[in-house]
Amino acid sequence: MTNYFVMKNASLKRYNTLRLDVTAEDIVIAYSIKGMVEALRxxxxxxxxxxxxGSNMLFTKEHYGSDTVFIVTSLIGDMEVIDGEIVAEAGARLNRLAWFSCEQSIGGYEFCEDIPGTIGGALIMNAGQWQYSISQYVNWIEVYNYETDTIDRIVPDEDFFAYRYSRINEMPVFILRAGLKAEPGNYNDALEKMLYYRHERYVKQPRNYANAGSVFKRPKDKEGNSLFVWKLFDGVNLRGYRHGGAMVSEKHPGFIVNTGNATVKDMIEIIQECISRVKNEYDVDLELEWRVIK
Structure with missing residues (x-):
């Protein structure tokens, strides 16, 4: 008996926040870390x-054959305080991390409350908002190394993380769990911050359509100055631009949303149009923040 369940020729729509209705020959639902390692092997x-x-990702095919296996970590989300640090499994949601920390009077994780991702994904892309990122709180990362078939522990050095990047991307590993700092905090202060952050994001970001978060990393001009994607988009009339069921958000042009029936082709073509207009007008190269599944 295995510690995971396999779905055959099933839809991935419920497993991606863009709600693209693509199918896969094999989708594995792991019940535990043990099950995830078994599936990886x-x-x-x-x-x-x-x-x-399933946030922050873009599918590029309508159907994925048997050469690709999708392992879903939605059931691998345990979180507890052990020996003075938070130990969180890869599938633990970031908003749960924020509330868990608040309940335990641990400070620092309020910024995670409304980030729609998991610990695993956050460590891969060094997720964050405001002046905070997950890299500030990581003690260690437990991974499965598929080249050596071993479970290893990584202790990040100061160069391990960068803006929306971690060295995990260059390593032959899959994240299993992580140990995070557990500095003392105040319950009421944490609660107030979390509600403030959520309010700010709800006011500014599109919540009426399916989306996968910010599409592009913040670009820089030739002098190295940071630029705002939404300002660039407004300068080339991309706010509200549609292609099929995909649309550049009218509320916040930094987001591309699914208005209800967007296809993979719609998403790819609207992204290409955004990149092309900004390049032609400003000579600025946009880089996707989304993880592209080829």
């Missing part, structure tokens, strides 16, 4: 894509 001869909350 049993499907070592295939291309493996791990899905946490």
């Amino acid at each position: 049993n499907y070592a001869d295939r291309k493996i894509v791990v899905i946490g909350n």
Whole structure:
């Protein structure tokens, strides 16, 4: 008996926040860390894509064949305080991390409350908002190394993380769990901050359509100055631009949303149009923040 369940020729719509209705020959739902490692080993001869909350990702195919296996970590979300640090499994939601920390009077994680991702995804892309990022709180990362078939512990050095990046991307590993700092905090202060952050994001970001968060990393001009994507988009009339069921958000042009029936082709073509207009007008190269699943 395995510690995971396999769905055959099933839809990934419920497993991605863009709600693109693509199908996959094999979708694995792991029940535990043990089950995830078993699946990683049993499907070592295939291309493996791990899905946490399914945010911040873009599919490029309508159907993925048996050469690709999707492992979903939605059931791998345990979180507890052990020996003075938070130990969180890869599938633990970031908003749960914020509330768990608040309940335990641990400070620092309020910024996570409304980030729609998981610990695993956050560590891969160094997720954050405001002046905070997950890298500020990481003690260690436990991973499965598929080249050596071992479970290893990584202790990040000061160069391990960068803006929306971690060295995990260059390593032959899959994230299992992480140990995070647990500095004392104040319950009431944490609660107030979380509600403030949520309010700010709800006011500014599109919540009436499915989306996968900010599409592009913040670009820089030739002098190295940071630019705002939404300002660039407004300068080339992209606010509200539609292609099929995909649309550049009217509320916040930094987001591309699914108005209800967007296809993979719609999403790819609207992204390409955004990149092209900004390049032609400003000579600025936009880089996707989304993880692209080929």
